[in-house]
Amino acid sequence: MTIHAIKARFQLNYGVFHFKVDLELPGTGVTVLFGDSGSGKTTLLRCIAGLQYAPQGFLEINDSIWQDDKVFLPTYKRSLGYVFQEANLFQHLTVSENLYYGLKRIKSSINNFQFQQTIELLGIEHLLTRRIEGLSGGERQRIAIARALVLNPDILLMDEPLASLDSKRKQEILPFLSRLHQQLAIPVLYVTHSQQEVAQLADYLVIMEQGQVFASGPLATTLSRLDLPLAMDKQASTVWLVTIIEHETEYQLSRVEFSAGTLSLPLIDAPIGSTLRLQIYARDVSIVLEAPYATSILNVLPATITDITDDNNGQSIVCLQLGSQSLLVHITRKSRQLLNLQINKAVYVQIKGSSILN
C-alpha cells in the first residue's frame, strides 16, 4: 500500500476562483498535478512551498508540520527544492554561484560527491563558469533543477519546468527528468498540462479542475478510469512498467515481461533486466473474441473487460484487466455491439503499437 507522507489541506477564495484541496500523497516517486491553466495546480504548489499563504491550511511532510493552526514555516525554513516555470536564475551570479547560493545557506556540510553527481546527471559541468546571459532556455532550466537538487531537500516541487521551452528543448530535457525519476529518493510534485509528461514521468496522478481535486490515484489506475476525461481523449493511453528479458537481434526485436505475460517490441537499446515505461495508446489496441488462429500481430494477450462506456461520437471506451494491469482500448460503438462486449467478458487484445518512454 502507498504510504501517505504528504498531507495537504488548503482553501483560498479570490473572487470567482475557489481553491479547495484536501490531499494525501505518496512520500516517494513523482506525483503529477495535471489540469488546465486556472485549475489551481500552481496555487497548490505555491501553498506547499509557503510562497502563498492559505489561512487555516494544513501541511505535513514526512512527519514534520510545515503549517497548521499555530505554525506557518516561512519558505526559507522549509526543506524543499523549487523549480519555476521560468528558470529564475540570478542574473548577477555565474552558473556555479547560482548552484552554491542555496548550498551556502544550509546548515549541513556540503556533500561534494552528491554535488558532483547532480551536475553530471544534468550535464551542466561545462557551463559552471559561464554567466547566465547567453545560456539557452534548456540549459537554464537544467541549472535551475540542479540548483534545487543540490540542497538535498525533503521534497522537490516543479512548476511546469518545460512549459516555456520549445519542443526541441523539451526533448532535450525530458531524458534528464526521466533519469532523475529513476535516481531520486525524495518525492517530487510536478505540475503540468501535458499528457506526454504525465505518461513519461508520473507514478501518481492528481487531476485538478477549477480549484478542486477531480481525481487522484496511482498512474495506471487513474489513466484507465472511464469516469475521467483523460480516458476519452484521442491521446488516451495506458502506461505499463516492463522489464527486458531477451533481445532477438535477428528480428530486430526485444522481448519484455510485465505482470501478465510478455510482449515483443522493436529492438530496445538497453541491457537485459532494464525496467522501462511502455506507453500503449488506446487507439492502437483492438479486441477479438477468440485467440486468432493466424495473425501478423505479435502481441495478442488474454484479458477481461472490467468497464465499458460510450462517448457522444460513436466511440466506445473499454477498460480491460490483464493480470494486475489495466489497459484502455478505443473501439467504435458498432464493433462493441457486433462483438456484444460486456463487463466480465473474457476476450483477447491485439496490441498493434506502443512506445518506450525512457
Added chain:
Amino acid sequence: MLTSEDFDTLLLTAKVASLATVLMLLIGTPLAWWLARTSSVWKGIINTLVALPLVLPPTVLGFYLLVLMGPAGPIGQLTRWLGLGTLPFTFEGLVIASVLYSLPFVVQPLQASFSAIGAQPLEAAATLRASPLDTFFSVVMPLAKPGFLTATILGFAHTVGEFGVVLMVGGNIPDKTRVVSVQIYNHVEALEYSEAHWLAGGLLLFSFTVLLILYSILKSQPVAHPLK
C-alpha cells in the same frame, strides 16, 4: 581666481552634500523598498509627500522648515528641550533641509529599480533558504546596482545645486552654511563677476561631468534585467 573664502565654501558644500547623500541612502533605501513592494493605502500619500520637493518652490519648503525648526516650532521646541538649541542657521539644520529637499532624487530611482526586479528573484531566493534580509543584501542590492548608482549621483549633485532652501534655512554664515551656490550669489551682489564666473563655471563643469559619467555607465549596464 578663487579666494580662500571660495575654497571654504567648496569644502563646506562637499561636506553637506556627502553627509546628506549618506543620510538619504539610509532613509531612502527602506522607504523605496516599502513603496516598491507595498499595496498599502498609504502608498499614494507617502509617494506624494516624497515627490513634493520636485514641484514646490524651494522657498516654500525652506519657509516651513524654518517655522517648524524655529524656537516656536514643534521641532524647535523638541531640540531645545533636548539641549541641542535650534536648527535653523546651523550646519545640521542645513543637512536636514537638504535631505528633505533632495530625497525624491534618491527614492525614485531606487523605487523604480526595486519594482523592476519583481517578485520572482525574491521567491527563488526564499526557496534557496535565504531569509528576507539576506535576500535583500544578496539579490536585491546587486540587481539594483544601477538604481543605487543613479540615486547616489543625483542625490549628491542635486544637493550641491540647491539654493533656495539653503538661503531660507541656512542663511549665509561662513564655514557653517555658506555653500557654493550662495557664494556665487554673494559675488554677483558685490559685482565680483570674475569670481562668480570661476565658481559658476566650476559648478557647471561638475554637474555636466557627473551626469555624463552616470549616463555612460547606465548605457553600458542596462537598468534592471533581473531574470531571464
